[in-house]
Each structure stands twice: as C-alpha cells, then as structure tokens.
Amino acid sequence: MSVPDRDSLVAAARAAAGGAYAPYSRFHVGAALAFADGTVLTGSNVENASYGLSLCAETVAAARALNDGRRGGLVAVAVIGGAVDAVGQGAPVTPCGRCRQVLNELAQLGGTDPVIWCAGGDGVLELRLSALLPHAFGPASLTPQ
Numbered sequence: 001m002s003v004p005d006r007d008s009l010v011a012a013a014r015a016a017a018g019g020a021y022a023p024y025s026r027f028h029v030g031a032a033l034a035f036a037d038g039t040v041l042t043g044s045n046v047e048n049a050s051y052g053l054s055l056c057a058e059t060v061a062a063a064r065a066l067n068d069g070r071r072g073g074l075v076a077v078a079v080i081g082g083a084v085d086a087v088g089q090g091a092p093v094t095p096c097g098r099c100r101q102v103l104n105e106l107a108q109l110g111g112t113d114p115v116i117w118c119a120g121g122d123g124v125l126e127l128r129l130s131a132l133l134p135h136a137f138g139p140a141s142l143t144p145q
C-alpha cells in the first residue's frame, strides 16, 4: 500500500482549489484523495445559484473516484480552503458532515480508515475519518447480519 507524502497531497489539494466555482461564497476549497495504488484524484467546490445545491470539494472528488470505478483503496485525503486570495491561510478546513459521510462510502467499501489532512495557516491538522465520523453508517450497515 502506498501512503502519499503529506505535503505533496496538500499541494494537490491547493492546486485543485484553483478550479473552484464559488462565486457566491468566494470561499475556495480543494480536496485530494489518495489511493493505495498511488492514484490521486482531486475536486473543488461547485456552487449554484440555488445555494443549497452547492457541492463541496470532497464530494466532487469522491464522485469522481466512484465514477472512475473505484470501490475502496482510499488511504488519505487532503483538504484546504479559504477566501479566494487566501487559500490555506486561515483555520484548517475540516470536511463538513455530509462530506464525512460521502468519504466514508469509499473508505468502508475498501475497509480503510483514511488519514485526513486539513491544511490551514498554522499547519496541518491530522485526523482519521473514524474520529471525524464515529459509529459511521455505511455500505456494511445494509448487509444482512
């Protein structure tokens, strides 16, 4: 299993934030998902004039992975964000509740507990997905016991 270098995954997330479509919040977020085979897939937030339909960066990246046929292997996630001209300079961006659940789908499918690196101006907060989403409901919860 290949676990990526933290700083390079954060750099990938930062680059992804450049693709954000966030004209309403002007808060740009990038996420980078690293897989056991070395693949890195990224996403950025996509807002909508109907505000509640906006998609977070982590959700876009996870949807990309599932669309690519990935069904597990998620070993690490980096997230970074901030005002358009200050990405990564403020408090670390931790995945929102919905994104924790969306990431859990990929993680639980492959039986991994990915490390989540949340980058901010004072450094990188490191957490496990299981700490962000304890007692998660996921695909295994639907399997008859």
Ligand code: THU
Pocket: 022, 025, 027, 028, 029, 044, 045, 046, 047, 054, 055, 056, 057, 058, 093, 094, 095, 096, 099
């Ligand atoms: N956002 C993300 O992309 N990921 C998160 O985990 C938190 C919030 C986005 C959603 C919205 O486009 C903007 O940040 C402000 O909330």
